[in-house]
Amino acid sequence: MPLFPDEAKNTIEALLFVTNEPLTIKTMAEILERSPYDVEVLLKEIKADCEREARGFCLLEVAGGYSFVTRAEYAPYIEKLVKPRLTTLTQAAMETLAIVAYKQPITRSEIDDIRGVKSDSALNTLIERTLIQEIGRKEGPGRPIIYGTTQDFLKHFGLKNLGELPSSDTKVS
Numbered sequence: 605m606p607l608f609p610d611e612a613k614n615t616i617e618a619l620l621f622v623t624n625e626p627l628t629i630k631t632m633a634e635i636l637e638r639s640p641y642d643v644e645v646l647l648k649e650i651k652a653d654c655e656r657e658a659r660g661f662c663l664l665e666v667a668g669g670y671s672f673v674t675r676a677e678y679a680p681y682i683e684k685l686v687k688p689r690l691t692t693l694t695q696a697a698m699e700t701l702a703i704v705a706y707k708q709p710i711t712r713s714e715i716d717d718i719r720g721v722k723s724d725s726a727l728n729t730l731i732e733r734t735l736i737q738e739i740g741r742k743e744g745p746g747r748p749i750i751y752g753t754t755q756d757f758l759k760h761f762g763l764k765n766l767g768e769l770p771s772s773d774t775k776v777s
Contacts, residue, residue, distance in 0.1 A: 612636055612638060612642070612646055613646045613649060613650060615635075615636060616632055616636070616643070616646055616647065616650060617650060617672075619632060619635065620663070620670060620671060620672045621672060623671075625669070625671075625755075626665075626666050626667045626668060626669025626670055626671045626755075626759065627669045627670055627671070628668060628669040628670075629643050629644055629647070629669075629670075631669075632647075632670075647663065647670055650663050651663040659675075660674060660675060660678055661673060661674050661675060662675055664762060665764050666758060666759055666762055666763065666764055667755045667758035667759050667763070667764070667765075668755070668758075668764070668765070671759070673762065693729070693730075693733075694726065694729070696719075696721075696723070696725070696726040697726040697729045697730055699719060699726070700715060700719065700723050700726035700727060700730060701726075701730055701735055701736065701753075701757075703715050703718050703719065704730070704736050704751050704752065704753060705753050705757065705766070705769060706769065706772045708739075708750075708751065708752040708753060708766075709739055709740070709742075709750040709751065709752050710750065710751055710752075711742055711748040711749065711750055711751070712724070712727060712748065712749065712751070713748060715727070715751075727751065733756075734754055734756040735753065735754060735756055735757045735760065736751050736752065736753055736754060736757065737751070737752065737753075737754050738750070738751060739751065739752040753766065
């Protein structure tokens with residue numbers, strides 16, 4: 605039995621609250637037995653509701669789906685409750701992650717060449733944290749492993765896709 609629009613909107617909110625992964629429009633449409641267009645309209649309404657009511661969270665399109673996320677202005681309070689895993693990354697791991705994000709697909713030796721030092725430990729840390737993964741093997745001698753970022757990387761940085769990464773020539777101050 606089809607849900608009324610308000611019921612469907614409330615159901616989408618409930619689904620977004622109970623999942624740890626971004627939900628795609630397709631998945632929500634299948635669950636609600638509605639068209640993807642209807643779900644997209646309801647998502648826009650939910651996003652507008654969050655903005656208008658200045659809630660502590662907002663709806664974000666991220667990693668190919670939608671998630672509720674806390675607003676950035678509340679980060680200092682949330683950090684007192686939950687220590688983010690990314691803050692514990694070493695400088696080497698952050699450098700390595702940036703190289704993989706911008707240069708993927710990339711091998712360990714290519715990363716080492718860019719950094720000028722071995723990156724084994726940093727790569728292991730990033731794989732353990734599911735921020736990068738092995739995505740294949742390069743053709744050629746030794747068939748080295750090729751690395752790329754994961755959906756968790758996109759989620760951690762609030763990105764819809766890799767096209768949203770800042771330009772690699774952007775200056776950081």
